[in-house]
Amino acid sequence: MVTELSKQFSLINSWINELRNVDIQHDRMRFRRNMERIGEIAAFEISKGLEKKEVEIQTPLDKITVQEIAVQPVITTILRAGVPLFEGILSYLDRADCGFVAAYRKHDANDYFSIKQDYLTCPNIEGRPLIVADPMLATGASLIEAIKDLLTNGTPTQLHIVAAIASRQGVETIEKAYPDAKIWVGAIDEGLTSKGYITPGLGDAGDLSYGEKLQR
Ligand SMILES: O=P(O)(O)OC[C@H]1O[C@H](OP(=O)(O)OP(=O)(O)O)[C@H](O)[C@@H]1O
Ligand SMILES: O=c1cc[nH]c(=O)[nH]1
Structure with missing residues (x-):
């Protein structure tokens, strides 16, 4: 099931517009912050479907039975472009555990690319909700590789x-x-261009967050 968060107009539309706009997107702090804000909204939406439990808490005046998240999720991301989106999710789901995957596009002489993954570190995800943050879902190849590896945990x-x-x-x-x-x-x-870039898209999310990378 896919939910397009900007379908119903809200503040999120303005943040996405700023991510895309060539006159604004090079303000790196704003670019990263807009990614974080999208992560915050996504975390809020995800939280509505998490399993709940009842707990009793003591206020200064009385006891009250309230609802809480039953099982904390594991939040993961793909380095490096995913970090600001991940930070946004974690700032709302702030008791979660976290995992990281490193993946990059390795280009050949004809500029075709394959996904190389060389790092995975993640807590146990058995019986817990798993959240994978990846700012640009272009061909989907990076996510498929990352999720395949994460599910070994x-x-x-x-x-x-x-x-x-x-x-x-x-x-x-x-x-x-x-x-x-x-x-x-x-x-x-x-x-989606022949080089795997989303159009109109926003360009290169990792470069806009952290600076132009050298090709490997
Ligand atoms: O759906 P795909 O076709 O696999 O492409 C999407 C990948 O591209 C982006 O990473 P990018 O290589 O731009 O990130 P980096 O700057 O962190 O290397 C993004 O974060 C995804 O991981
Ligand atoms: O459009 C795209 C595709 C992959 N990675 C990006 O940063 N942007």
Whole structure:
């Protein structure tokens, strides 16, 4: 199931507009903060579907029985572009555990690329909700590789994928690979270039957050 968070107009539309706008997106602190804000909204939406439990707390005046998250999720991301979106999610789901995957596009002489993954560190996800943050769901190849590896750490109760911008093709690829996943995306764009860039998209999320990388 996919939820496009900007479909119903709200503040999130303005933040996505700023991520895309060439006159604004090079303000790196604002770019990262807008990614974080999308992560915060996604975390809030995800929290509505988390399993709840009843707990009793003591106020200064009385006891009260309230609802709390029953099982804390594990929040994960793909380095490096995913970090600001991840930080936004973690700032709301602030008792979660966290995991990290490093993946990059390795280009060949014809500029075709494959996904190279060389780092995974993640707590046990058995019986817990798993959230995977990846700001740009382009072809979906990075997410598929990352999730495949993450699932070696246990079977989650729920799988949530959070992206700021996704291509229609990327969403369909993930839906096919993980039909039970809940996909939370800021906006879905129709285009994907031959080099795997979302159009109109926003360009390179990692470079805009942290500086232009040297090609490997
Ligand atoms: O859906 P895909 O086609 O796999 O592409 C999406 C990947 O591209 C982005 O990473 P990028 O390589 O831009 O990040 P970096 O700057 O952190 O290397 C993004 O964070 C995804 O991981
Ligand atoms: O459009 C895209 C695709 C992959 N990675 C990005 O940063 N942007």
